[in-house]
Amino acid sequence: MGLPPLKVKLKVWLETGGEMAFGLGSASLLKEIDQNGSLAAAARELGMSYRAAWGRIKDIEAALGEKLLEKKGGNKSGYRLSPLGRKMLVAYTEWEEQVHAAALRLAREKFPVPVD
Template identity: 55%
Template sequence: MRYQIKYKVWLEKDGEIIMGLGREKLLKEIQKQGSISKAAKELGISYKKAWSFLKAMEKRLGTKLVETKRGGEKGGGAVLTEEAQKLIKEFEKLVKRFEGVKKRAESNG
C-alpha cells in the first residue's frame, strides 16, 4: 500500500508558537523585500497580522528579530537581525531532518 505521510513542524516556548512554516515565510519575505509591509502584501496577510507575529516571536524569544527604519522621503525598511537569520537556518535544518524521516518511512512502507 502506497501512502503519504503528512506532518507540521513548529517551535514553541511555554506552549506558545515561536516559529512555524508561515512565520518562516514571513521572515524570509521580509529579508527579500526589505519591508514588513511589502512582505505582508506578498504573503496575502495584513500588515497588522505580520507585525503581531513578529512582536510575539520577539517577546517569546526575548530578542529582536527585525530592525526597522521609519518611512519618510526615502522610505522605511526592515532587515533581519543575526538572531533571525540563525533562527531560520536552525528551523530549516529541523524541517530537513523531518523530511528525511518522512522519506525513509514512506519508502519502507
C-alpha cells in the same frame, strides 16, 4: 492499475508554554521580509495585514526574548533580519527539511506500499 504512492505530510514547530513560538508561517514571514526588505511587502505577499504580520513578529520576539528585525535606516526605509532572525530562518528551514527527509525514509521502511 495501482494506486499512486502515498505522500508524507507533516508540520513541525517550536512551542513555549503551550503556545507556538516558531513554525512554517514564521519562517515564511521572515523569508519574505528578507527578500523584500519590507514588512508591508512581506505581509502583502503572504496575504496578511500589516498589523497581523507585525503582531506575529512581536509574538515571536516575546517568545525568544530578542529582536528578529532591525531597521535598515530611517523611519520608512524598511527592515532587515537581525542576527537572531537570520539564524532562526536558516535553522528552521534546515530542520524542517531534515525532519521531512527522515519521515519519508522511515515511511518507506515501515509501510508495505509506495511512499513518496
